[in-house]
Amino acid sequence: MSTxxxxxxxxxxxxxxxxxxxxxxxxxxxxxxxxxxxxEVDVPPGQSCCGQPGYxxxxxxxxxxxxxxLIRCFEDYDYVxxxxxxxxxxxxxxxxxxxxxxxGWHERAVALAAxxxxxxxxxxxxxxxxPAPCKGTASVSYHDSCAGLRELGIRQQxxxxxxxxxxxxxxxxGTEICCGFGGAFCAKLPAISTAMADEKLANAVAxxxxxLAGGDLGCLLHLxxxxxxxxxxxxxxxVAEVLADAHVAGHARDTAxxxxAGHARDTAxxxxxPQPSLNVHLGSEPG
Amino acid sequence: MQxxxxxxxxxxxxxxxxxxxxxxxGAVTTFLPALRxxxxxxxxxxxxxxxxxxxxxxxxxxxxxxxxADFERAVQARGGAVHHAAGAEDxxxxxxxxxxGADVRxxxxxxxxxxxxxxxxxALQGAGLEVLETDLGEYxxxxxxxxxxxxxxxxxxKSKAQVAELFRQKHDLGERNLDDVPQMVREARQMLRxxxxxxxxxxxxxxxxxxxxxSIMLVTNEGNGDLCSILPRLHIVIAGxxxxxxxxxDASALHRVLCRSATGQITSAYTxxxxxxxxxxxxxxxxxxxxxxxxxxxxxxRAGKYRSMLxxxxxxxxxxxxxxxxxxxxxxxxxxxxxPMGSVLTPLMTGLERAVELPNACTACGRCEETCPMRIPxxxxxxxxxxDAATAGITPRAWRLGIGAAMTAFRWPWLYRASSGLARSxxxxxxxxxxxxxxxxxxxxxxxxxxxxxxxAETFMGRWQxxxxxxxxxxRL
Ligand code: SF4
Numbered sequence: 001m002s003t004x005x006x007x008x009x010x011x012x013x014x015x016x017x018x019x020x021x022x023x024x025x026x027x028x029x030x031x032x033x034x035x036x037x038x039x040e041v042d043v044p045p046g047q048s049c050c051g052q053p054g055y056x057x058x059x060x061x062x063x064x065x066x067x068x069x070l071i072r073c074f075e076d077y078d079y080v081x082x083x084x085x086x087x088x089x090x091x092x093x094x095x096x097x098x099x100x101x102x103x104g105w106h107e108r109a110v111a112l113a114a115x116x117x118x119x120x121x122x123x124x125x126x127x128x129x130x131p132a133p134c135k136g137t138a139s140v141s142y143h144d145s146c147a148g149l150r151e152l153g154i155r156q157q158x159x160x161x162x163x164x165x166x167x168x169x170x171x172x173x174g175t176e177i178c179c180g181f182g183g184a185f186c187a188k189l190p191a192i193s194t195a196m197a198d199e200k201l202a203n204a205v206a207x208x209x210x211x212l213a214g215g216d217l218g219c220l221l222h223l224x225x226x227x228x229x230x231x232x233x234x235x236x237x238x239v240a241e242v243l244a245d246a247h248v249a250g251h252a253r254d255t256a257x258x259x260x261a262g263h264a265r266d267t268a269x270x271x272x273x274p275q276p277s278l279n280v281h282l283g284s285e286p287g
Numbered sequence: 288m289q290x291x292x293x294x295x296x297x298x299x300x301x302x303x304x305x306x307x308x309x310x311x312x313g314a315v316t317t318f319l320p321a322l323r324x325x326x327x328x329x330x331x332x333x334x335x336x337x338x339x340x341x342x343x344x345x346x347x348x349x350x351x352x353x354x355x356a357d358f359e360r361a362v363q364a365r366g367g368a369v370h371h372a373a374g375a376e377d378x379x380x381x382x383x384x385x386x387x388g389a390d391v392r393x394x395x396x397x398x399x400x401x402x403x404x405x406x407x408x409x410a411l412q413g414a415g416l417e418v419l420e421t422d423l424g425e426y427x428x429x430x431x432x433x434x435x436x437x438x439x440x441x442x443x444x445k446s447k448a449q450v451a452e453l454f455r456q457k458h459d460l461g462e463r464n465l466d467d468v469p470q471m472v473r474e475a476r477q478m479l480r481x482x483x484x485x486x487x488x489x490x491x492x493x494x495x496x497x498x499x500x501x502s503i504m505l506v507t508n509e510g511n512g513d514l515c516s517i518l519p520r521l522h523i524v525i526a527g528x529x530x531x532x533x534x535x536x537d538a539s540a541l542h543r544v545l546c547r548s549a550t551g552q553i554t555s556a557y558t559x560x561x562x563x564x565x566x567x568x569x570x571x572x573x574x575x576x577x578x579x580x581x582x583x584x585x586x587x588x589r590a591g592k593y594r595s596m597l598x599x600x601x602x603x604x605x606x607x608x609x610x611x612x613x614x615x616x617x618x619x620x621x622x623x624x625x626x627p628m629g630s631v632l633t634p635l636m637t638g639l640e641r642a643v644e645l646p647n648a649c650t651a652c653g654r655c656e657e658t659c660p661m662r663i664p665x666x667x668x669x670x671x672x673x674x675d676a677a678t679a680g681i682t683p684r685a686w687r688l689g690i691g692a693a694m695t696a697f698r699w700p701w702l703y704r705a706s707s708g709l710a711r712s713x714x715x716x717x718x719x720x721x722x723x724x725x726x727x728x729x730x731x732x733x734x735x736x737x738x739x740x741x742x743x744a745e746t747f748m749g750r751w752q753x754x755x756x757x758x759x760x761x762x763r764l
Contacts, residue, residue, distance in 0.1 A: 015747050021707050021746055024743050047703075054694040058676055059677060062691060062694035066698060146651070177610050177652075183650075185650045186737075187729060189647060190732040191296075195614045225738045225740055
């Protein structure tokens with residue numbers, strides 16, 4: 001593996017459970033955007049869950065093998081990119097801590113963390129990507145998911161990408177306040193969770209936007225599920241969907257964008273990636 | 288004070304249904320963060336101050352017993368006495384003994400969270416003493432017979448109208464106007480004045496215990512703490528052992544961090560250092576000065592993974608910034624300390640079995656950790672407590688088994704893909720049949736007040752693999 005910046009970085013997409021199960025179009029959109037940005041995108045088939053559900057819900061030790069699997073599976077790439085701030089935060093912030101006492105693994109966790117990015121952060125900051133203008137995009141407000149915002153500093157990146165695409169974000173009140181999803185929290189304490197959702201939804205509606213975009217599907221599904229019950233008509237879309245495909249309305253569309261057909265919009269020079277770890281380990285599936 | 292943390296879920300439902308509470312909490316958790324932010328924007332060295340305060344507290348925790356001994360010697364050198372209380376009852380017993388020894392009938396109190404922790408008022412009243420809280424917020428809740436709902440603003444849950452009504456009930460002062468806050472403050476002051484003058488003993492907390500000279504730093508905005516300390520003949524200070532700082536300089540650094548974090552003030556209205564009883568040449572001050580240092584689980588905390596919690600200076604910033612506190616308020620947490628810091632302290636001080644829901648009352652949004660002046664990793668501690676609960680078998684079985692099964696299955700990518708496919712079909716079905724969803728353990732919480740959005744027709748991994756096979760080796764998979 002070369003230690004200089006690859007002209008066409010090899011990027012592995014970490015899909016994440018919710019995108020995999022609920023909304024594959026988010027991953028399709030992410031791939032399209034990454035390819036447009038000049039990356040060679042791969043989806044390692046050995047990927048699984050990042051372990052966050054267990055890590056946060058009282059099964060910290062059970063998250064360890066999943067972290068090791070993910071590291072094995074992804075450490076051979078220039079970059080790991082995920083369309084979620086929360087799973088990216090797990091890899092970047094928590095894996096090094098989770099594997100701090102596991103001999104031989106801490107360095108690997110740290111090395112992978114340095115090359116792992118949330119999608120909008122990667123596109124904007126690492127690749128200097130400028131997306132194509134969106135046609136006829138509805139008015140959009142943006143929900144900052146907490147892990148992305150506070151663990152990874154994702155705030156201006158999605159807004160910059162949207163602005164490049166000609167989408168003016170209509171900011172709502174209290175963007176920094178949690179929407180009440182919180183993983184297991186939403187099922188353990190549903191009454192508080194939905195009260196928090198109601199406040200977030202009221203702020204989103206008051207912004208005047210008709211679409212609420214965000215970088216984490218968990219928050220979006222939670223808000224969408226709540227809005228369906230309370231009769232709020234907002235459209236909930238992952239920011240990748242908005243950016244990749246502004247002219248197809250509706251997230252329920254089930255035909256994938258033409259993966260691989262995107263052309264590189266070579267408007268900004270990519271910044272050099274951090275040097276890849278020399279500790280190349282060819283991944284194999286455990287068990 | 289009654290301990291109802293095990294009923295957090297029911298408590299929070301009551302709070303959520305309280306129409307009077309909602310606007311009050313919304314306002315408090317909006318204006319206090321705004322005040323804090325403004326003060327910090329005007330303090331360019333704030334982050335450096337935080338670093339200093341954290342390093343200083345960590346240093347004290349590393350050398351706790353040394354500094355405790357220094358402090359004790361310094362207090363004694365000034366004619367005061369130091370007592371050690373292992374638990375809540377020990378502290379109360381020492382206070383009662385001191386009061387009995389000095390023939391005390393009437394006690395006035397400054398605000399003290401340690402006093403709440405040990406349920407001191409009940410102990411004093413149980414022994415036939417008259418106890419009056421003199422901090423306005425504490426006075427209000429004492430009159431109302433309620434526990435505090437916030438560690439720096441004990442009566443923040445009460446609206447203006449509720450306080451006016453309470454005063455009309457409790458103060459026999461006839462017809463009068465109580466429409467605005469200054470009128471209510473004047474009335475409370477009038478009620479408190481003569482009690483200050485007739486009290487035998489004053490009990491206050493401490494914001495810092497200075498090891499180098501045996502002083503205690505007390506920070507208030509009403510000056511009531513000073514009256515409690517100076518007027519009665521006996522002054523008893525009650526404080527947790529973690530309040531120690533090495534020098535006056537350190538206390539001052541802490542003070543700068545505390546005021547900005549708590550109320551967005553550059554400095555509080557009153558900050559006083561007390562050092563022992565009245566000396567011969569002094570015109571006022573107590574005749575006797577006692578400091579009682581409470582452990583109550585603190586040394587155990589210091590020895591383990593929750594050590595950083597002892598850095599807490601009780602500023603309340605984590606409450607003000609917590610989205611859960613914002614919706615349920617302090618009473619829902621069911622004990623003395625609410626919000627994120629309370630969700631860590633309550634299980635540690637009173638037992639995880641009694642407070643097992645508190646560590647769950649967190650979305651891991653990280654706002655508390657971001658704001659905590661002492662950089663306490665509160666979400667991490669809550670995560671550790673959830674882990675402790677599962678290990679101890681306190682977590683509900685369905686959750687433990689469900690999470691355990693998923694984490695085990697996901698170790699094998701083929702099984703992950705297979706179970707994702709099943710999960711997709713299951714959520715598609717459950718989304719169409721909410722009645723069934725409401726009966727599925729673990730998932731049924733989602734169904735309370737939420738629809739389950741429909742998944743797309745196939746999982747991404749399934750679709751991708753199929754497509755890659757179709758392309759026959761075009762991609763490296
Ligand atoms: S945990 Fe931090 S923010 Fe919360 S009260 Fe303690 S010092 Fe303040």
